[in-house]
Amino acid sequence: MRLLLVAAANSVHTRRWASAFAERGHEVHLLTQHAAVASYPADVRIHRLPHRGGLGYFLNRGAAMRLARSLQPDAINAHYASGYGTLAPRLASAPLILNVWGSDVYEFPETSSLHRWLLRRNLERADAVVSTSEVMAERTRAICPELSEVNVVPFGVDAGVFSPAPKADVQRVVGTVKTLAPKYGIDTLIEAFALLKRMDGMAGARLRLVGDGPSRADLEALAVRRGIRDHVDFIGPVPHDRVPEELRRLDVYVALSRADSESFGVAVIEASACGLAVVVSHVGGLPEVVENGKTGLVVPKEDAASAAAAMAALLGDEERRAAMGAAGRARVLEKYEWRSCVDRQLAVIKSAIDKRARS
Numbered sequence: 001m002r003l004l005l006v007a008a009a010n011s012v013h014t015r016r017w018a019s020a021f022a023e024r025g026h027e028v029h030l031l032t033q034h035a036a037v038a039s040y041p042a043d044v045r046i047h048r049l050p051h052r053g054g055l056g057y058f059l060n061r062g063a064a065m066r067l068a069r070s071l072q073p074d075a076i077n078a079h080y081a082s083g084y085g086t087l088a089p090r091l092a093s094a095p096l097i098l099n100v101w102g103s104d105v106y107e108f109p110e111t112s113s114l115h116r117w118l119l120r121r122n123l124e125r126a127d128a129v130v131s132t133s134e135v136m137a138e139r140t141r142a143i144c145p146e147l148s149e150v151n152v153v154p155f156g157v158d159a160g161v162f163s164p165a166p167k168a169d170v171q172r173v174v175g176t177v178k179t180l181a182p183k184y185g186i187d188t189l190i191e192a193f194a195l196l197k198r199m200d201g202m203a204g205a206r207l208r209l210v211g212d213g214p215s216r217a218d219l220e221a222l223a224v225r226r227g228i229r230d231h232v233d234f235i236g237p238v239p240h241d242r243v244p245e246e247l248r249r250l251d252v253y254v255a256l257s258r259a260d261s262e263s264f265g266v267a268v269i270e271a272s273a274c275g276l277a278v279v280v281s282h283v284g285g286l287p288e289v290v291e292n293g294k295t296g297l298v299v300p301k302e303d304a305a306s307a308a309a310a311m312a313a314l315l316g317d318e319e320r321r322a323a324m325g326a327a328g329r330a331r332v333l334e335k336y337e338w339r340s341c342v343d344r345q346l347a348v349i350k351s352a353i354d355k356r357a358r359s
Contacts, residue, residue, distance in 0.1 A: 001074040003027065010037045012038070018030050019041050029045045030047065075096075076088055081119060089125035097129075098122065098123065099131075102262070109143055123144040129150050131153075135263070135284060153345045156342070159329070162247070174208070174279075176256075177210040178209075178267060180219055185257050186256075188256045188301075192254075193308070208235060210237075210243075251314075258301050265285050268286060268289050272328030274329075275328070277320075281303075295327045
């Protein structure tokens with residue numbers, strides 16, 4: 001197939017989809033307003049649009065339409081239902097497959113009635129809509145009840161890359177790999193870790209925070225106020241190909257997001273693929289990727305005491321922690337393995353093409 005992706009080139013997920021489609025032998029073109037921050041395979045052709053920002057999704061329409069009609073793609077796959085979902089409809093005669101990601105259906109429509117109307121229009125113009133999780137599919141249907149179907153295709157994990165590694169000994173390291181922004185609840189994690197440090201047998205525990213973001217200075221200050229700064233490692237951002245290495249340094253992975261727009265939790269399944277027991281908050285799609293009590297523990301959001309108790313329970317029981325990690329990896333292999341997710345996305349695209357051909 002000749003596929004036209006309409007998406008942000010600076011997203012690791014866009015790069016993964018484009019690369020996977022090209023590896024399957026499809027001709028892939030990426031239409032984008034964003035500069036690529038990582039290299040793409042040579043056989044993915046990137047077409048940069050002239051305008052940037054929110055208005056760019058309107059101002060770039062002429063250029064996008066000329067390119068799309070010259071390429072004559074078999075299908076157009078747009079990612080993010082607000083921005084690129086506004087640009088992508090009716091660029092060419094090909095069917096449009098629209099992937100929703102999270103804040104586009106949770107936050108964008110709450111901005112104003114105009115934003116909600118625009119999102120509904122974008123969804124209605126798609127030939128097929130794809131969500132990364134069941135909970136976000138429900139949210140999408142609630143916004144646009146006219147949708148006959150919302151397909152669920154997770155981002156998926158390459159379980160060959162994200163895999164366990166033996167540890168020489170237990171260091172009692174908990175941590176996360178996430179943007180340091182308020183909605184991800186890193187402050188709650190620091191508060192929970194401060195409580196953990198006061199528990200019996202946990203004096204030697206360390207907290208490892210991988211990522212950067214607007215809240216870093218505030219979070220470092222919080223760690224100082226709680227008297228744990230010397231036990232918290234702020235690693236900063238790392239390239240995606242180094243994330244497995246970082247995950248293998250942990251004994252327990254913790255994701256305490258407070259945002260319902262945490263629509264799936266790909267970082268959580270990456271941790272599970274590495275054989276880690278996980279602790280997650282009960283928001284958005286996080287409980288969907290964790291089998292509570294079997295692959296990890298689900299705690300109430302913004303509840304530092306419950307999170308501390310969960311971390312202590314796992315750090316203090318090596319056998320239980322190992323069993324949860326093994327069960328988590330088995331669940332990833334069954335439900336979230338990357339190649340299977342690519343198959344599912346391509347099946348949705350091919351179905352949309354066949355349906356358009358029959359109409």
